[in-house]
Amino acid sequence: MNKIYNPNNKDWKTILMRPTQTVADIEGTVNSIFGEVQKGGDAILAKYTQKFDGVDLNSNIVSQEEISSAIASIPEDLKKAIQLAKTNIEVFHAAQKTSRVEVETTNGVQCWQEKRPIQKVGLYIPGGTAPLFSTILMLAIPANIAGCEEVILCTPPDKEGKVNPAILYTANLCGVTKVFKVGGIQAIAGMTFGTETIPQVYKIFGPGNQYVTVAKQIATKHGVAIDMPAGPSELLVMADDSANAAFVASDLLSQAEHGVDSQVILVSTSKEFILKVESEITKQIKNLPRRDIAEKAIANSKLIFVEENQTAIDLINEYGPEHYILCVSNEDIFLNQIKNAGSVFIGNYTPESAGDYASGTNHTLPTNGYAKQYSGVNLDSFMKSMTFQKISSNGIKEIGKAIELMAEAEGLQAHKNAVTLRLKSLE
Template sequence: MKISGYSGTEDLGALVKRPLHEALELEGKVQKVLDTVREKGDEALIDFTRKFDGVELDSLKYLQSEVKDYTNRVSAELREALQKAYNNIFTFHHSQKSDSQKIETMPGVFCWREDRAIEKVGLYIPGGTAPLVSTVLMLGVPARVAGCEEVVLCTPPDKGGKINPAILYAAELCGINNIYSVGGAQAIAGMAFGTESIPKVDKIFGPGNQYVTCAKMLVQRSGIAIDMPAGPSEVLVWCDDGANPSFVASDLLAQAEHGVDSQVMVVCESRHFATQIQEAVELQLSSLPRKEIAREVLKNSRIIIANAENAIEVINEYAPEHLIIQRKNLSQGINDIVNVGSVFLGPFTPESAGDYASGTNHTLPTNGYARTYSGVSLDSFVKKVTFQEISRSGLEGLEKVISPMAEAEELEAHKRAVLIRLGKVFE
């Protein structure tokens, strides 16, 4: 990891720059995949799975008998862990339900809002270099709490052409029956446009690599809603010299092992502590099974030395997906941090807790989108529908507001729609 200083005068944009990909070239490749799937359906999905995953599939959908057969292979220990994680995630997302509140904005004028579940949702579960079992719960639980009628799950097959049994078990916990062994941009296309096997959905959820993220952005132009641009994972750790460098290093490597296009960042107070972090990273890295992936990530990562005021500026400019704060004064500047996906406070709050089981959702905006997007929540799976009911006396009161405004906009029919109901004569 490179060490840099920031005192408020350096080029901050350069310091927090993320690894770049050739966007136009990427879009061109992904668009070809989308167009082919739209045209050829299942045939294209099977062909792309053979080409990209090296797997020959006879069918895409998992039958319930197959699901049962594979979920029986999940160990009792993992079953118990997934059940506990499910409970925590369910509890947190169920708490986000809100009661409808009818408001009388003026006498006789009542307005309120109600939730309506999105009917058909598609969940993308990464399964390439690492099968993200936790993502099934993070997306499947709020979909269930919201009451979505149809939930479609797509995930890439392993080299044997099968889906990881733990993914199937987590899907079973969430009551998901429509499970398909297809991944990458082609899976996004299948859910967006529909094929002979995969139903067309109204909104697509889930993180993924640059191809999956690009596909989600492109299908959005076709009128398919997406949760957010959730691409390669990232973390920023803000710490002082009193933090434990081993803790900091462990959080960096936890993110770095996701994939080579991830990024990890640190903001600390001194070069001495930055060096301690580097040493701790090297020590832990040597024994990691995915050390080669993590090492590639570290090449594009940075430690920035800055005081508290400048650190907040760095954080807001970078807008990290995950922000871990390991400082003696956890509340210092916290209200000034506005661009972040999810925050982890204190030495015993690793980002791994949020990834798996504390209850918050781990599907979060990346690549700076935390400036404008929130992470997935119950609200992501519902629509907010407004209602209003007005009495005659209420409309009489509103007429004095509506008529002059309609006249100002030169929309006479709007005015008449009120006057006719009140029995008033108009020219």
């Protein structure tokens, strides 16, 4: 890993740069595939499934027989683990429900806000080097709690045209409406425009590689909302000598094994601790099945020493990590000043992987610095806030004159007339 000592804040932007391509590098490819799918539908999906996934499919729809077979193949202990995670995620997201907000702003003017579910949502689940069935829990559970009517899922097939059994088991457990064997840019395009088999959705959720991330951003140009730009995974750990170096190394490696374009960063006020973590990483990485991936990600990662806590806080807020682990003796100083992070994990016994799977919080989070302006997925991600108002005759008398004056000042006579007619009818 790259060790950096006391970096000057003018260099922070360069030091903290993510190892990802820009939208401009990928946009041409995405637009081309989007255009083809919009015109050609399922035939184009099949073309790109063959090209990128290496398989010809008779149908891109997962059958009930495939789902039943997948359910039967999952070991009971894994089923129980998934069900435990499901329970915790349901508890946390159900607690996010809010009641109707109602207020009389002026005598006779009643205003209220209610939340209604988004009717049709599409979930994208990566299935390449790691079949992320846990992401289905994070997306389908709040979708169902919210009351979404249609919840479809797209995930790439393997070379045999199959979907990982754990993905199918979890999708069935969490009430996914239909599962489609489509991945990558073409899956996002299919959900954006709709095809002969895939329904068009109103909002797309889920992580993916850089191509999927850009495809989701392009989808917004075609009238489809997205959860956030959620690209390659990233983790920043802030730790001092009170932390356990082996634990910190394991956390850094847990994110590094996601993909070669993942990034992990350790910030510390102790040079000695940094060296301990570096030694632990060297020791632990040798035994990882995904060692090759982790090593490439580690090459893009940083060990940063700073002398002062405030400098560390400012640097962390500048980075805006997707995942932020905090293991320091005086955690309140950091917690009170964190402004930009997707999800925060506090203390030696709170690994980031707990949030990935079973603690209850959502692991679909903003990456690439988007934590500065985006929230992670939550129950409200699947809802729309709608406002209502009802004005009585007394109410229109109370605010009518103000409306007339304001409309006239803006030169909108019809707006004024809509009030004037009502006021005259009450004379």
